[in-house]
Amino acid sequence: MVEGFLAFLLYLATIMLRLRLSKAARPSATVVTSAALVCLVALALCLLFGDAVPFWSFAATYGFLTLCFLMVFGAVYKSISLRILLDLSRRPGHRDGYDAVMARYIVEESYQSRLSVILENGYATVNSGHYALTERGRRLATAVRGVQRVFNIETSG
Template sequence: MNASLFIGLAWFACAFLAILAALRVSRSEPAMLVVATPLAVYVLGLAAASMTSFADPALNFWIVSIVYWFLVLSFLMAFGAIYKSLSLRMLLSLLEAEARTLDDTELAERYIKQQSFQDRLGVMVDKRLAVIQPDGRVVLTPRGRSIAQLTRRIQNLYRIEKSG
């Protein structure tokens, strides 16, 4: 069992280092890298272990997997909170501001109107999920409509009434 714990921890260490390297060298979206890299490391780890380690009866596939995925999911939760937290970005802006102070209306403009609305609307347009018509109306594209419908089905399945 100790060997299984160690292997799960070692796989996570490999995934963590691979994530750090991928974030430094890749131009892909960080969220995609942080999700895809642990999957790739796990598959590679399973392939390597199936040829060598799991022949040893002291190793337990389930313990290795539990340790690995627990650490990966813990990391993903922390990464997501740091990556998307408006509160942390506001704190960083205050840290970088002259005299460590900003007007509350400036913070609201920057983080509520700009980042929470305008930037996200821009992402939707860039990803071809919506278009902005000349009159200012936002209209879903067929791709955006299918993603919205899938989201609605998943929310209904889990009885999610409000999200945001």
């Protein structure tokens, strides 16, 4: 368990450095790829400097701590509610009107920013002001619909 905990500390240090040093990489990709890479490096270090690697206790400890962190990171990273709270804390009097909040977070955050991500990832194209799914976008939409059916998810947001 000690090895798994130390590997998790190495993971935290790694992502803190990577997130600060690399402005081009997406934070979500950075934390996920770092989790796998640090796991492999930590196992190699255990083999290099130790007699035997207690693999299952290492994997359980490192995996549990890393997944807990990833859940919290994902919630903080993508939470529009937290962004609204932070934005309100920066406003004079710590308040703002409903219309301004709706315009910033529903239109800008929920629609325009996400459309640009969809375009950047090649899931859709824009032509004459109209958005159209690419073949890649159709495959992803079909897969998502299938997963929603399996888990009886009628709406998502």
